Amino acid sequence: MKMSNGVEWALHSCVTLSQSREPVPAARLAELHGTAPAYTAKQLQALSRAGIVGSTMGQSGGYVLTRPASEISALEVVRAIDGDEPAYRCTEIRQRGPLGIPAERCARPCAIARAMAAAQDAWSHALAQVSIAGLAADIDADSDGTAMPDVRRWLATTRN
Amino acid sequence: MKMSNGVEWALHSCVTLSQSREPVPAARLAELHGTAPAYTAKQLQALSRAGIVGSTMGQSGGYVLTRPASEISALEVVRAIDGDEPAYRCTEIRQRGPLGIPAERCARPCAIARAMAAAQDAWSHALAQVSIAGLAADIDADSDGTAMPDVRRWLATTRN
DNA sequence: ATGATCTCGGATATCTATTGTCCGAGTTCT
């Protein structure tokens, strides 16, 4: 079970965007994070499709969060990048083989699928309670309150 | 985020093995579940390496659970097949780019990594409380108590 | 004791999905 690598980039991008009211181009985010520009852009496109960020085209364009950072959960970001399909998909093994159960008696999902779904719900619930604003605050606290001001300052800097 | 498809096969195999004290060959399990024989064998090898099942070679050999089914958690099976690496891996983006934080000040994991780890812990905790015996009981209950007796009867049948 | 048969185990191709990249359409500012 492996999550897309782009989730990390997307979450960092959202945290960074939460520090700017002005649009930030994808290339700028890639430069700040030290990530591949083209691929970073791809993740931002996914966020845009999901409605988490809004895009402005043309000169002085870029991406902005569409909602307050406190109202965007980490779960939304993960789902936007990694897809919202559950990690476990039941192939209905119980219906196959010599002891296959007829589909009519399979109203409820398989017990194994139920257990996996419950685990995924616990995972989702944990991520739903983490907001971008909370992440930004935690990152800031880890650096004794210097990280986010530094980001704001760097974003305000005109591209040399 | 997608889990290996073999997890489903492995869990069903464990539930089936919990109904037999005699060794069951991999080919037999594949036949019962309607799965590809060669690939099913591969999953059982992984379970064997993890110590969840024991193997007996030669004629009338096969696989057996090494512990009571009530003491084997679904989490162990998932880890044996899908690997025990966490779904989210931090690339330490905070150390990169123009605002990169020096490694010496990165004693704690990144706040984003912490949130993801907490979610994964919630997921693991949920699966750790599900035992193979519990799954067998639930599957049995879903079929009004006919499923597991049917499996025992089928396993006792000599291969024509 | 010996042979034959059946078992697992690891090494080996195929294939899908993720990763990574590029260029065109559209918009904004000058």
Next chain:
DNA sequence: AGAACTCGGACAATAGATATCCGAGATCAT
């Protein structure tokens, strides 16, 4: 009106999972 900069989707390369096969080893029957 022109030019430069932006996003957006379409296009290769790569890694991992999927699926398979054959050899090593043990057991049972003879």
